[in-house]
Amino acid sequence: MLVKCTCHGSTYEIARRKMIRALVEFRIRGVKTNIPFLTSLLTHPTFIDGKCWTTFIDDTPALFDLVSSQNRAQKLLAYLGSSIKGQIGEPKFKGDIIMPDLFDEAGKKLDVSQPCQKGWRNIIVEKGPEAFAKAVRANKGCLLMDTTWRDAHQSLLATRVRTVDLLNIAKETSHAYSNLYSLECWGGATFDVAMRFLYEDPWDRLRKMRKLIPNIPFQMLLRGANGVAYSSLPDNAIYHFCEQAKKHGVDIFRVFDALNDIDQLEVGIKAVHKAGGVVEGTVCYSGDMLNPHKKYNLEYYMELVGKLVDLNIHILGIKDMAGVLKPRAATLLIGSIRKKYPDLPIHVHTHDSAGTGVASMVACANAGADAVDTATDSMSGMTSQPSVGAVLASFEGTEHDPGLNVNHVRAIDTYWAQLRLLYSPFEAGLTGPDSDVYEHEIPGGQLTNMMFQASQLGLGTQWAETKKAYEQANDLLGDIVKVTPTSKVVGDLAQFMVSNKLSFDDVQQKAVELDFPGSVLEFFEGLMGQPYGGFPEPLRTNALRGRRKLDKRPGLTLEPLDLQKIKKDIHTKYGSVTECDVASYAMYPKVFEDYRKFIEKFGDLSVLPTRYFLSKPEIGEEFHVELEKGKVLILKLLAIGPLSDTTGQREVFYEMNGEVRQVTVDDNNAAVENTSRPKADPGDSSQVGAPMSGVVVEIRVKDGGEVKKGDPIAVLSAMKMEMVISAPHAGKVGSIQIKEGDSVGGSDLICKILKPGEK
Known part of the structure; x- marks a missing residue:
């Protein structure tokens, strides 16, 4: 087949541009073409200047360093075709989301076309972390942190909320929540899930959020010496990560360690100090402090707080990840800390799994806490944080007024109520509080994910058994503090026990022959730090079977990462590279590479409306995708062809801007089913x-x-x-x-x- 293209214009430059446009718009399927080479030729500076010579092609090898056309539309169709069964289920909300309006006290509609500039972040930017901490402590009310943008959707919707759905409500949030202590919007599980399941760059999310919300401090969750990974990394990786996070928009770093290991905490705290961020050194709360037989008592917590204060933290964080901090325990713990450290700002985090979250946060405020965590009403409760509306009502008429307009807060919630229905396929099906949390102590962010995991692993009907196994797994491991990544260790062991029908005694007796999950072996090795009270023996020795045992923080045994080599390798594989890419690779090498390969194959999916990202359109349904300003695709699913018995593929037919397009896709779901x-x-x-x-x-x-x-x-x-x-x-x-x-x-x-x- 021979195809010729001839273009002419009144000048050489006009003719050249016409030819480029003609080549870009060519659609030739099934055979290779020389279009990439011709495009390279037409855009070469020498050709543009019209100064070519007879052997120009032979003398210019750079012409053959071809970069294929982005062909964004075809890549997008390939993704839509490959997900014809949807990711997990049909959303309950399929209409257009109605955006809320904000009104001032006189009833006049506020102009939210531009972000609000007034907020607590101004103190950090203008005067630094120490001045911010002093201002928080001097504030007469109890400030709030909103977790809706991270922990709330992590706890309720498997961390699946996309960047586009956060940005759509960003400017309104900057106005409605201008007096927030902080907006928790990054770090934790959002980092790897963004790449792993949403096919997004977490750094891109951070930069875009920062641009639209310049006034509210951004807070992230940092796992101490782990960064945002699930096990310890070399120290230079943590310092590099914190430097990039601060540079691109994070203000406050909630630094915790899953075992409250002070040596692990120190790495993260020093890295944040060096980066210039606000250090919120954090104590993870576990068990029942009021029970005299529990290992984690008031003396334990007070000693740990003292060690954090010695590390010059700006804010003290109390992280109640399972929601087991009862109101009376909250009064005792916060009151004791406030009495000993009158100038130390205290920020308390909890989950509402048992239904006592609001009462506990009120108790914390009464005992001297300076800030507590809440989530927007429709994304609150149960495994999420306490309801902001309920906390505001509880503070009404008291000295703890957080300085938020309740009408604005309710208006923002109308957006999230619609969005939760859009992401309904990821709901865990919780119907109310679970006071069993005081027994199993499963963190809120993990409980819904474990329910989702149990369903995916075929254990959905054994959820009660899994919760009981979680208690037993915790006891087997020595009653450890349970938060990412140690909570994952306990959860993995629990699901392993249920899957293989193993009792508490079975695990101990058969340890030398069992194939324990990798996370359990990493814990026993000491790769997550040293647990309070030591490792359980002889289970540790029997499970490891000769593998190493670390008795110091693992970072001391790790060689520094060669960040320059990582940068060079990424550039060689993918072309463009940034310091943020290096940080992503350092945290999750395989996840990062899989993400980049996915983007190369399917392109930027951020332009795709969430409904069609999560589920397929109906046959004959028309929808629009704006690739960029002024470039809109009008798409319609026409037909889904039969599955090929020999290739496992099927043809999917779309109409795009009136033209029929066909994509051949691998139907992995069918392959698994068959x-x-x-x-x-x-x-x-x-x-x-x-x-x-x-x-x-x-x-x-x-x-x-x-x-x-x-x-x-x-x-x-x-x-x-x-x-x-x-x-x-x-x-x-x-x-x-x-x-x-x-x-x-x-x-x-x-x-x-x-x-x-x-x-």
């Missing part, structure tokens, strides 16, 4: 079965290879939980039934390990 795998025979010791449902991320053996007892065979991943499947005995590997990327169910046959003489 796959039937043999099950391992539990009575045959040579057959190795999958301990639970998941995806095979790595195979470490080959057919015919020799293995010893305990050697790793494969690595299985299930909802962020990784598990190494090991050889039950020595022998020769045979009949491998899986490959990397396969989805497997519990007890599916992985391979056989034949003993000498067996066939």
Whole structure:
């Protein structure tokens, strides 16, 4: 096939531009073309100047460094086609979201076309962290932090709220919440989930939010020596990360450690100090301080607060991640800290899992807290934070007035009420408070995710059993402080116990032969720090089976990351690179690479309306996507072709701006549904079965290879939980039934390990 394109114009430059436009608009499918080369030629400076010579192409090898057209529309159709079954379910809200109006006291509509400039952040910008801390302590009321932009949707909606839906309400929020202590909007699970599931750059989110909300301090959750990862990293990675976070918009860093390990906390605190941020050194609250038999008592907390004060923190944070801080305990703890440290600002965080969150926050304010956490009404309660409306009503007529206009707060909530329905597929199905939290102590941000995980792993009907197993897992691990990542350790062990029908005694007695989840082994190694009271023995030794045991903070054993090499490698693989990319890679190398590959394949999905990001359109339904200002795609799903039995693919047909477009996509859902795998025979010791449902991320053996007892065979991943499947005995590997990327169910046959003489 030969296609010619001829363009002419009144000048050379006009003709050149016409040719470029013609090439950009060409759509030739099924065969390779030289369009990228021609585009490179037409845009070369020498060609633009009209100074080419006979051997110009031969003499200019740079012409062959081709960059394909972005072809954003076709990439977008490829994504829409690949997600024809939707991500998880149909949203309950399918209309256009109605934006709220704000009115002043005279009933005049406020102009929110520009962000508000008045707010507490001005003190940080103009006078620094110390002046901010003093102003907070001198404030007569009890200030509020709004968690809706991070912890609330992390706790209720699996952290799935997209950047576009935050930005849509940003300017209104800057006005309505101008007197906030802070807006918690970054860090924690939002960082990796943005790349892992939303296909977004978390740094891009931060920059865009900062531009639209310049007046309210931004607060992030920093996991001490872990940064925003799930295990410790080299110190230079933490310092580099904090420098970038401060530079791009974070003001207040809530620095905590999952084990309250002061050595781990110190790394994060010093990194924030160096970056110039406000240090909110944090104590994680666990158990029941009022129970005299519990290991975490008032003396424990007061000693820890003293160590944090010695590290020159600006603010003290109390993080009640499970919502187990009862009102009387809150009065005792906050009152004791206030008495000993009269000039120290105190900021308290809780979850409302048991329904006592509002009462506890009022108790904290009465005892001397300077700020407490709330969430907008429609995103509050249960595993989220207490309702801002309820707290405002409780403070009404008292000295704790936070200085917010309740009518503005309610107006903003009308937006979030609609948005929660839009993200309804990620709801965990909670119907009310759960006072069992005082027993199992599952953090609010984890409880809904564990329910979601249990459903995905086929354990949805065993939720009560899973909660009980969580208690037992915590006891097995030595009654540890439970917050990311240690809460994940307890949760992984609990789900492992339920999946494999293991009791408390079974785990202890069979530890030397069990394939524990990777997070449990990392905890026992000491990669998450040193737990108060030490590790449980002999379980630790039996589970590790000769693996190393760290007795100091893990960062001391880690070589500094070569950040320049990381930057160079990213540039080689993907072209463009920033310091933020380096920080993302340092935290999550594989997640970052998968994200960049996804973007290369499907393009920027931030332009796609959330409804169509989450679920497919109806056949014949028309919708619009604005790629950029002035460039709108009018799309309509026309038909979904049949699944090919041989390729596992299907054709999807769209109409785009009146033109029919066809995309061929892999239907991974159908492939999984149509796959039937043999099950391992539990009575045959040579057959190795999958301990639970998941995806095979790595195979470490080959057919015919020799293995010893305990050697790793494969690595299985299930909802962020990784598990190494090991050889039950020595022998020769045979009949491998899986490959990397396969989805497997519990007890599916992985391979056989034949003993000498067996066939």
